[in-house]
Amino acid sequence: MVEHSKFRDPELARRIAEKLHTIAPESGIVKICHVCGTHEWTITHFGLRSLLPQNIEVIAGPGCPVCVTPASEIDEAVQIALKGVTVTCFGDVLRVPGSEKSLLDAKAEGADVRVVYSVADAIKMAEKEPRKDFAFFAIGFETTAPSTAVEVLKKPPKNISFLVSHRLIPPAMELLTRIEDLRINGFIAPGHVSTIIGLKAYEIFPKLYHMPTVVAGFEPLDVLFAVYMILKQIKNGEARLENEYARAVSWDGNVKAQELMRQTFDISDGEWRGLGKLPLSAFKLKKEYIKYDAREKFGIKIKHGKDLPPGCQCHLVMIGKIKPTECPLFMKVCTPQKPIGACMVGIEGTCRIWAKTINIPV
Numbered sequence: 001m002v003e004h005s006k007f008r009d010p011e012l013a014r015r016i017a018e019k020l021h022t023i024a025p026e027s028g029i030v031k032i033c034h035v036c037g038t039h040e041w042t043i044t045h046f047g048l049r050s051l052l053p054q055n056i057e058v059i060a061g062p063g064c065p066v067c068v069t070p071a072s073e074i075d076e077a078v079q080i081a082l083k084g085v086t087v088t089c090f091g092d093v094l095r096v097p098g099s100e101k102s103l104l105d106a107k108a109e110g111a112d113v114r115v116v117y118s119v120a121d122a123i124k125m126a127e128k129e130p131r132k133d134f135a136f137f138a139i140g141f142e143t144t145a146p147s148t149a150v151e152v153l154k155k156p157p158k159n160i161s162f163l164v165s166h167r168l169i170p171p172a173m174e175l176l177t178r179i180e181d182l183r184i185n186g187f188i189a190p191g192h193v194s195t196i197i198g199l200k201a202y203e204i205f206p207k208l209y210h211m212p213t214v215v216a217g218f219e220p221l222d223v224l225f226a227v228y229m230i231l232k233q234i235k236n237g238e239a240r241l242e243n244e245y246a247r248a249v250s251w252d253g254n255v256k257a258q259e260l261m262r263q264t265f266d267i268s269d270g271e272w273r274g275l276g277k278l279p280l281s282a283f284k285l286k287k288e289y290i291k292y293d294a295r296e297k298f299g300i301k302i303k304h305g306k307d308l309p310p311g312c313q314c315h316l317v318m319i320g321k322i323k324p325t326e327c328p329l330f331m332k333v334c335t336p337q338k339p340i341g342a343c344m345v346g347i348e349g350t351c352r353i354w355a356k357t358i359n360i361p362v
Helices: 010-023 037-045 071-082 103-108 119-128 145-153 169-177 191-197 204-209 220-235 255-264 287-292 350-357
Strands: 030-034 056-060 086-089 113-115 134-140 160-166 186-189 213-215 241-243 265-272 276-285
Touching (some): 010 220, 030 037, 037 191, 037 220, 056 220, 071 086, 071 103, 071 160, 086 119, 119 134, 119 145, 119 160, 145 160, 145 255, 160 287, 169 186, 169 191, 186 220, 191 255, 213 220, 255 265, 255 276
Parallel strands (some): 030 056, 030 186, 086 113, 134 160, 186 213
16 A cells, blocks of 8 residues: 555655756746646645746546536436435535536426445445336546446446446546646646556657647545646657556556456547547447436437536636636636536535635635
8 A cells, every 4th residue: 555645755755846846947837737636635635826936737538527517407417306206316416516507406396316335335226126227427537437338338237327427537638738828837647547548648748749648546646747747748848648657557558447448339420528539538338238228218318518607717717717706606606615617516626626625715
């Protein structure tokens, strides 16, 4: 077991910070983007931005799976629930806004919506109540998709189906490279996802986009060293793929998990909240498992949803164009107690992390 204290040593952090100031360019802004809610929590909670040179920015990309789930798919879950199907989901999905209602609103209207800690919990509920229809709202990136795949391949009870809303990280990173006025200079790739898809999944970024890319762990020293590795590449005029998180991430990743996903899902274009449709960025159940597809089973068809409530700037926060404090709703009418935007709902949402960590007068 890795001792977390080794990766939280203040003296080592100070020494890395000194090296960052030595290696950073003397002029111009260097913008490094991470794509992980846990990375944002570490950076914000430990005040890592205060250790960086003034011209080095670390911005948060669309790394919160709940935040990027489009309103149209929340609408699908709400419709299924209001049809009398028991919808099971993770806790932070409950309050995510759909076009008009959240699952919590549907529950208040009498729908049977239950919080589970895993897809296996949903299966057990369905087994215990065979006369009821259940649906599991399968949200998450490549990290959680294998657990959904496992249960589908086991051929679960006929009274459970899956509303699949899994998204893939590399296509979202590609989107960020194409936003001209964002001008990203390097990527910190997410550790959790990388344990599944491996280092090789990011080859495209240094090769095609000439983007320094480093997979990093989640401790403060992990993040600081990843920033150092990117700055070193920039100083040397290089664009390479490096693995700071070698203690958990391999080149090939979890090959068995990848095979489970290949057996269960096809890859399709997918809607992302506030970002639009991204090519080949979502999973959908293969035709042979269509009987477990909640959309088909209950005839739910929603083409368009309203992703952004009036005034909400979640779409700009999710690509790092603005800080949460630059959204006019942040900690005024949009708070963790009464969230308006998805970024304030998800526990990995940048707005929620900032609201919970930074003391800002209300």
